[in-house]
Amino acid sequence: MIMDVLVCFKVVPDLDQLPPGGWEIDSALRVETGFVKTMLNPYDESALELALRFAESAPFPVKLTALTVGGREAESYLKTLYALRFDRAVRLESDADLRFSPESVAAAICAFVRHNPQDLIIMGRQSGVGDNAATPLITAEMLDWPCISQVTGIKIRGEDWLELGSMVDDGFLRQLARPPLVAAVGNAPHAYLRVPTLKERLACRDKKVEVIEAAIPASEKKAAGCALAGLAVIDRRRAGVKIEGANPQEKARRLYQEYLKGWLAEL
Amino acid sequence: MNYTVVLNGCSRTVQSQAEELAAFIETNLGAAAPGRCIIFYSAPEKKDELAALFPAEYLLLVRVERYQPEFFLSALARLAQDNPTPLYLFPGGYSGSELAVRLACRLGGSSLTAVQKLEAAQEPPVCCKTVYSGYLQARLELRRKPYCLSIARGGAGQRRRAVKVREMAELDMRGAAEASFCRELEFKEAGGGGLEQASFIMAAGRGVGSKEKTEKFKQAAAELGAAFGVSRPVAMNAWAPLSALIGASGVISRPRLCIAAGVSGAAAFYAGIEKSKHIVALNIDEFAPLVQTADVAVIDDYEAVLEELLRLIRQERELKAKGE
Ligand SMILES: Cc1cc2nc3c(=O)[nH]c(=O)nc-3n(C[C@H](O)[C@H](O)[C@H](O)COP(=O)(O)OP(=O)(O)OC[C@H]3O[C@@H](n4cnc5c(N)ncnc54)[C@H](O)[C@@H]3O)c2cc1C
Ligand SMILES: Nc1ncnc2c1ncn2[C@@H]1O[C@H](COP(=O)(O)O)[C@@H](O)[C@H]1O
Numbered sequence: 001m002i003m004d005v006l007v008c009f010k011v012v013p014d015l016d017q018l019p020p021g022g023w024e025i026d027s028a029l030r031v032e033t034g035f036v037k038t039m040l041n042p043y044d045e046s047a048l049e050l051a052l053r054f055a056e057s058a059p060f061p062v063k064l065t066a067l068t069v070g071g072r073e074a075e076s077y078l079k080t081l082y083a084l085r086f087d088r089a090v091r092l093e094s095d096a097d098l099r100f101s102p103e104s105v106a107a108a109i110c111a112f113v114r115h116n117p118q119d120l121i122i123m124g125r126q127s128g129v130g131d132n133a134a135t136p137l138i139t140a141e142m143l144d145w146p147c148i149s150q151v152t153g154i155k156i157r158g159e160d161w162l163e164l165g166s167m168v169d170d171g172f173l174r175q176l177a178r179p180p181l182v183a184a185v186g187n188a189p190h191a192y193l194r195v196p197t198l199k200e201r202l203a204c205r206d207k208k209v210e211v212i213e214a215a216i217p218a219s220e221k222k223a224a225g226c227a228l229a230g231l232a233v234i235d236r237r238r239a240g241v242k243i244e245g246a247n248p249q250e251k252a253r254r255l256y257q258e259y260l261k262g263w264l265a266e267l
Numbered sequence: 268m269n270y271t272v273v274l275n276g277c278s279r280t281v282q283s284q285a286e287e288l289a290a291f292i293e294t295n296l297g298a299a300a301p302g303r304c305i306i307f308y309s310a311p312e313k314k315d316e317l318a319a320l321f322p323a324e325y326l327l328l329v330r331v332e333r334y335q336p337e338f339f340l341s342a343l344a345r346l347a348q349d350n351p352t353p354l355y356l357f358p359g360g361y362s363g364s365e366l367a368v369r370l371a372c373r374l375g376g377s378s379l380t381a382v383q384k385l386e387a388a389q390e391p392p393v394c395c396k397t398v399y400s401g402y403l404q405a406r407l408e409l410r411r412k413p414y415c416l417s418i419a420r421g422g423a424g425q426r427r428r429a430v431k432v433r434e435m436a437e438l439d440m441r442g443a444a445e446a447s448f449c450r451e452l453e454f455k456e457a458g459g460g461g462l463e464q465a466s467f468i469m470a471a472g473r474g475v476g477s478k479e480k481t482e483k484f485k486q487a488a489a490e491l492g493a494a495f496g497v498s499r500p501v502a503m504n505a506w507a508p509l510s511a512l513i514g515a516s517g518v519i520s521r522p523r524l525c526i527a528a529g530v531s532g533a534a535a536f537y538a539g540i541e542k543s544k545h546i547v548a549l550n551i552d553e554f555a556p557l558v559q560t561a562d563v564a565v566i567d568d569y570e571a572v573l574e575e576l577l578r579l580i581r582q583e584r585e586l587k588a589k590g591e
Contacts, residue, residue, distance in 0.1 A: 137365060168362065169278040177450075248565075248571035
């Protein structure tokens with residue numbers, strides 16, 4: 001048997017790098033994030049790594065496809081995924097504003113899956129920018145598949161069962177599940193994406209990323225359940241008093257005498 | 268606006284879920300807004316206790332084998348068909364968000380997760396929530412009924428309801444488990460260091476440096492009587508357990524005092540400490556965002572500062588002990 005595994009990921013700007021005064025929101029409620037570098041959405045990075053480990057440990061061949069919906073910013077990441085032994089790297093091309101339309105992203109993913117059948121779809125639980133925490137759930141509903149969320153580990157058990165670790169509201173769950181299903185990856189310790197060697201990169205330098213027009217419903221506006229009506233920077237500044245002193249000990253003494261002593265007494 | 272509240276009574280967190288939802292409803296819809304509450308539960312001995320958690324005009328208790336979103340959803344979709352409300356409200360935990368989004372798909376409605384505010388009187392209704400990894404606040408118009416929303420954790424505070432239950436019904440859905448696509452192997456309760464309730468928290472970030480130093484920091488926290496928390500990189504590196512994670516994807520705390528060491532103060536982390544009365548930042552970088560969003564900051568190596576603080580506090584305690 002061969003198992004088909006699809007990993008959906010998104011490339012996002014590293015918003016932690018924008019200085020507090022660096023946010024520019026235009027009249028169309030677009031945000032300028034061109035100054036900061038991009039990164040893999042952290043949960044998707046874990047999803048990709050978990051998929052690689054899954055493929056390595058399976059006793060049968062696993063065909064790995066990595067997919068993203070969006071523009072050219074994902075191209076170099078897709079190339080890297082070839083070097084890490086993903087069999088297909090696919091970009092569903094779209095220049096639509098998908099920030100707050102997880103329905104549209106899910107629809108594009110589902111259309112791809114209908115033409116390229118999969119046994120397992122691994123996604124992240126939430127992605128920056130939209131912070132929707134919705135796409136894997138909607139994808140599962142559209143495909144009429146079950147979904148396990150907050151996943152921290154996926155292993156194969158026998159021929160047709162998966163063993164999934166996940167978090168629930170009050171603890172950790174280990175369960176056996178039969179594919180097909182959608183796994184939405186949460187906080188998975190140690191799941192950082194490995195880095196390919198130069199040799200691995202060179203070996204696949206001629207492989208082309210597959211670019212396919214995203215099948216987003218023509219009336220994308222209607223597809224989205226919500227419409228963005230406003231966007232504002234949240235100002236969280238506090239006093240931010242910096243404690244002066246010649247060395248750490250002196251600063252610690254001031255911090256203690258002038259602030260902490262009183263605050264600890266309030267407890 | 269008439270609403271349905273859905274609680275996951277299989278989880279130990281159900282009481283805080285109920286209290287947060289009660290506060291959300293009172294703030295956004297008014298305490299008197301008519302509603303119904305559906306509680307899923309698995310332990311029959313807890314039934315009466317659960318029934319008292321969220322008094323609503325109509326209360327429905329649904330017995331299930333365990334938390335399994337597929338069963339919850341098919342039950343909810345059926346109930347919604349027979350007896351629809353325009354608004355479905357879910358708590359802010361993992362299960363709440365999951366159920367809100369998926370129920371909206373099944374009912375053809377709109378969903379949003381981690382909603383902070385609902386302007387229900389507007390047409391269309393508008394929700395506020397944080398976006399852009401927590402740096403911006405968005406206003407989003409809801410387009411399709413029914414609206415299925417999970418609320419932001421720790422948002423509106425907590426409240427007990429004072430509503431009279433007019434009608435109560437029960438349903439047994441345990442049979443559904445047999446047809447499931449999955450089997451539970453093991454459930455382990457999250458230990459939880461009492462971060463949600465702690466009045467004093469010490470949080471370690473990546474800047475703490477290593478697993479050993481994180482452990483040392485944790486001991487210092489214990490000595491000072493503080494609950495111990497960490498940022499995402501620390502949990503991801505497995506320097507500390509996931510249950511100690513603070514932030515948008517971890518615990519939302521509300522202590523009186525929070526000391527954060529080696530934490531840069533990304534918005535996703537800050538969401539977990541912003542309700543602190545006092546925040547102290549220990550960071551070597553004076554431009555770290557947390558320096559501005561703290562009340563006071565020491566710009567220096569956290570280890571040296573913490574060591575001296577421990578010495579001072581021990582000294583103070585000894586003096587007190589002698590004096591008494
Ligand atoms: C969707 C999403 C959800 C997220 N959810 C969460 C969440 O719930 N919780 C969370 O924490 N993060 C979350 N994150 C990640 C978040 O964006 C940041 O990446 C993370 O909080 C950074 O952690 P940190 O401050 O420990 O590390 P860093 O940003 O690397 O900061 C380390 C800090 O330590 C300081 N430092 C270094 N050495 C010393 C020293 N010797 N003494 C003192 N200071 C020192 C440095 O100056 C620096 O400021 C999320 C991200 C996304 C995209
Ligand atoms: N444009 C996209 N392309 C591919 N996958 C996506 C895209 N947007 C979101 N996803 C997936 O859906 C998950 C949740 O995203 P969101 O619902 O936007 O918070 C992400 O972690 C990704 O796995």
